[in-house]
Amino acid sequence: MEKLDESQFEQRMKLCALRIPRELASAVTRLLRSGHLLDMPRVKPVVEDPGNGNNRLVVLSERIQNPDLSDIPEQVQVSLKQLCNIDVVPYTLTLGYSYWSAGHVAHLNIPDELLPYKDVIAKVIYDKNYPRIQTVANKVGAISNEFRVPKFEILAGKSDMVTEVKQYGATFRLDYGLVYWNSRLEHEHIRLVSLFKKGDVICDMFAGIGPFSIPAGQKGCVVYANDLNPDSIRYLKTNAKINKVEDYIFTYNLDARVFMQTLMSVPGPETKSEPQLATANCSSGEMVCADGQSTSNGNHNDVREIFQKSLNDHSMVGTTAKRRQDTSSEGDLACQEDGNQTKKRNNKKVKCTGPLPVKPWEHMDHVVMNLPASALHFLDCFSGLIQKRCWKGSLPWIHCYCFIRSSETEELILSEAENKLNAKIAEPIFHRVRDVAPNKAMFCLSFRLPTECLKEETEDHMSIS
Numbered sequence: 406m407e408k409l410d411e412s413q414f415e416q417r418m419k420l421c422a423l424r425i426p427r428e429l430a431s432a433v434t435r436l437l438r439s440g441h442l443l444d445m446p447r448v449k450p451v452v453e454d455p456g457n458g459n460n461r462l463v464v465l466s467e468r469i470q471n472p473d474l475s476d477i478p479e480q481v482q483v484s485l486k487q488l489c490n491i492d493v494v495p496y497t498l499t500l501g502y503s504y505w506s507a508g509h510v511a512h513l514n515i516p517d518e519l520l521p522y523k524d525v526i527a528k529v530i531y532d533k534n535y536p537r538i539q540t541v542a543n544k545v546g547a548i549s550n551e552f553r554v555p556k557f558e559i560l561a562g563k564s565d566m567v568t569e570v571k572q573y574g575a576t577f578r579l580d581y582g583l584v585y586w587n588s589r590l591e592h593e594h595i596r597l598v599s600l601f602k603k604g605d606v607i608c609d610m611f612a613g614i615g616p617f618s619i620p621a622g623q624k625g626c627v628v629y630a631n632d633l634n635p636d637s638i639r640y641l642k643t644n645a646k647i648n649k650v651e652d653y654i655f656t657y658n659l660d661a662r663v664f665m666q667t668l669m670s671v672p673g674p675e676t677k678s679e680p681q682l683a684t685a686n687c688s689s690g691e692m693v694c695a696d697g698q699s700t701s702n703g704n705h706n707d708v709r710e711i712f713q714k715s716l717n718d719h720s721m722v723g724t725t726a727k728r729r730q731d732t733s734s735e736g737d738l739a740c741q742e743d744g745n746q747t748k749k750r751n752n753k754k755v756k757c758t759g760p761l762p763v764k765p766w767e768h769m770d771h772v773v774m775n776l777p778a779s780a781l782h783f784l785d786c787f788s789g790l791i792q793k794r795c796w797k798g799s800l801p802w803i804h805c806y807c808f809i810r811s812s813e814t815e816e817l818i819l820s821e822a823e824n825k826l827n828a829k830i831a832e833p834i835f836h837r838v839r840d841v842a843p844n845k846a847m848f849c850l851s852f853r854l855p856t857e858c859l860k861e862e863t864e865d866h867m868s869i870s
């Protein structure tokens with residue numbers, strides 16, 4: 406067998422670090438802890454300055470790429486300046502051979518020509534990395550099932566495929582054998598969530614175990630998260646709890662079309678139960694939770710501008726939901742079961758540390774559709790989905806993932822999307838996510854839902870409902 410070239414595994418990350426006197430390390434890390442420090446498993450964010458033992462380098466999050474620190478909120482910058490001179494230096498982090506794994510599982514995709522050596526490869530990885538790596542598995546065949554779960558063959562170690570992975574400060578528990586997970590989408594998850602604002606209402610139609618939903622919840626968005634795979638929803642709920650955003654995430658286990666219909670159907674006047682109501686963020690303290698009052702903020706930031714300006718919003722990860730339901734019973738804290746919201750609201754002034762009520766049929770800000778093989782087909786569900794008389798504010802941004810082959814064009818994909826919507830899309834944005842094969846790339850097509858998609862009800866119909 407050929408020699409193992411460990412350098413092939415190396416990945417270099419270009420980061421920024423603050424050079425500070427070592428006695429200030431604790432104070433500086435405290436200031437930067439809410440999402441501005443490098444947060445990667447097994448990587449220390451504070452290291453000795455190789456040029457001077459009396460100094461420390463405090464490594465900043467990969468989302469902070471501007472040496473002028475303009476990505477860090479001004480008040481944090483002011484506090485930093487009060488502590489010391491700000492000296493920003495470039496920092497290269499090299500992640501080597503032994504770094505790569507997802508929790509205790511090393512999952513491989515061994516090419517056909519190396520399959521005769523699969524057991525040797527697995528044993529090397531296992532022996533070199535035990536006890537951190539306890540399972541070595543190889544992906545078998547192409548993914549063909551609708552839940553997009555690959556089949557794995559265990560090559561070394563125990564057959565337990567339940568593990569925990571970290572993405573930008575959030576923790577995700579998952580079972581590789583039961584749910585979809587792709588670590589290569591980490592940057593895309595964070596890019597998209599960076600377009601969301603605190604208080605936005607998000608609809609994640611193909612949520613998986615929550616890599617869009619959980620950071621959105623951490624940012625203070627209200628998230629309606631759906632997946633057809635019951636195991637994904639089970640892990641999504643677990644992950645919402647682990648990351649303390651269960652008050653922000655409302656889970657559904659439905660086909661995406663049924664989910665959208667369920668979410669957007671306007672309840673009749675006699676409907677007292679609030680199966681589709683979620684709650685929008687409010688900060689801790691005394692608040693008026695007015696039953697039936699939408700708090701959709703109509704705060705329609707220009708996503709296009711943000712796309713162009715920056716893909717990073719540094720208030721996001723690490724800004725975990727500020728408050729917990731200190732007055733609630735344990736049951737209230739549990740994730741909402743498939744739309745059956747159990748929280749009670751009334752018009753009284755109550756101690757409310759949770760989010761305020763929102764009604765998705767009146768407003769939502771972003772819809773995420775990450776099922777690239779067929780999300781375009783699901784666009785037909787938007788035609789006539791929203792009732793014009795109920796809607797408040799701008800129409801939502803739709804972020805629809807798709808594959809584009811080298812033989813296809815963006816224009817072709819756009820016309821397919823327009824056919825499904827039965828409406829023209831104004832100013833579409835195509836973002837190339839990653840190449841998935843030599844002739845095929847994953848894209849995210851973002852656009853504002855066209856007004857033609859709104860349902861205009863007749864007088865007759867209105868009086869019935």
Ligand SMILES: C[S@@+](CC[C@H](N)C(=O)[O-])C[C@H]1O[C@@H](n2cnc3c(N)ncnc32)[C@H](O)[C@@H]1O
Binds near residue numbers: 637660776
């Ligand atoms: C490509 S994965 C994306 C998961 C997650 N958003 C992520 O980025 O990792 C697509 C997800 O869609 C779910 N799915 C497939 N068909 C579906 C349908 N008809 N309705 C709802 N979810 C579906 C699968 O179970 C899977 O979890």
